[in-house]
């Protein structure tokens with residue numbers, strides 16, 4: 630089959646890789662250079678975590694996601710992942726930590742609950758004043774997102790696929806599989822896979838009602854001198870309250886400490902306002918200050934904006950439309966599932982799995 634993929638983020642490239650391995654002819658088009666620094670997939674880090682609040686369906690997909698990453702690392706001959714473990718802080722009045730722990734226990738992965746004093750004794754960099762309790766799981770870690778996307782693009786080319794950069798798909802006819810590129814060239818494919826990230830509604834305007842691009846600011850900073858050994862032993866920290874929260878990613882994979890914001894802005898346009906302001910950067914970075922002892926010695930280095938594409942209940946939107954399939958709405962948690970989604974969709978293309986069951990699984994409904 631001839632397959633055209635619109636979008637060379639982690640999803641489009643993972644689909645391309647798996648379909649090439651299944652013997653299809655694949656061309657990937659991207660509106661920008663690859664990796665596109667403005668795409669959702671392109672940042673220094675993305676997390677793999679089992680803690681998923683009440684979204685137990687997605688927690689249940691993480692084992693398979695890990696296995697898919699391992700197959701990718703074996704193929705690449707290199708890994709862009711490091712395990713850190715996960716520390717989840719439970720805020721008074723918030724249920725996310727408890728819901729996550731319950732879901733993990735139901736999966737046969739009990740968590741280790743710590744009271745604040747125990748957690749501070751184990752992780753002396755932390756100040757857990759006001760935290761109800763915390764849980765630790767040894768699983769979870771950090772993917773170097775930009776290196777993954779670059780490696781996937783190289784892999785797609787090595788498998789005989791074509792990646793056309795600076796080549797926007799202007800419009801598509803999902804019924805016939807025809808498409809028009811921005812330079813006016815027309816093309817047709819047996820199968821059209823649309824994975825345009827936060828630009829999805831530009832290509833498929835009806836998605837505008839269901840998907841909200843959400844501008845998020847992430848920050849990077851330097852840890853105080855003399856704390857390297859303690860940071861090397863630190864897990865990722867997820868501090869999720871009822872209405873707000875932050876996450877801190879330890880300085881791993883040669884990158885600085887990262888601090889991001891858990892709440893969705895639910896506004897912005899992925900082509901505009903991409904430079905974060907100094908106040909925004911400071912606000913996000915300092916949100917971690919309340920949890921880090923001696924925060925005055927931490928130094929904000931820089932930051933960037935990234936876009937979530939938020940769907941209802943953060944459930945991925947995977948739909949078949951004629952000769953096309955849409956992959957969108959990966960919200961704030963799609964990266965970890967990229968290679969797995971590629972592999973599962975190749976099973977659909979081979980007729981070994983129905984599209985309906987694949988779509989339900991991608992919505993976090995299990996299966």
Ligand SMILES: Cc1cc2nc3c(=O)[nH]c(=O)nc-3n(C[C@H](O)[C@H](O)[C@H](O)COP(=O)(O)OP(=O)(O)OC[C@H]3O[C@@H](n4cnc5c(N)ncnc54)[C@H](O)[C@@H]3O)c2cc1C
Nearest residue numbers: 636638639640660669670676798826935959962963964965
């Ligand atoms: C700040 C932040 C933190 C996150 N943290 C995590 C995390 O810890 N763990 C996790 O699993 N996930 C996380 N995510 C979510 C994850 O990064 C996304 O769900 C995932 O990267 C989406 O990938 P994608 O391929 O769908 O989209 P993108 O990476 O945006 O790729 C879409 C590509 O399509 C191209 N494109 C768009 N329109 C066209 C067109 N018309 N023609 C041709 N090309 C086009 C774009 O140039 C782009 O390269 C986070 C996201 C953000 C923003």
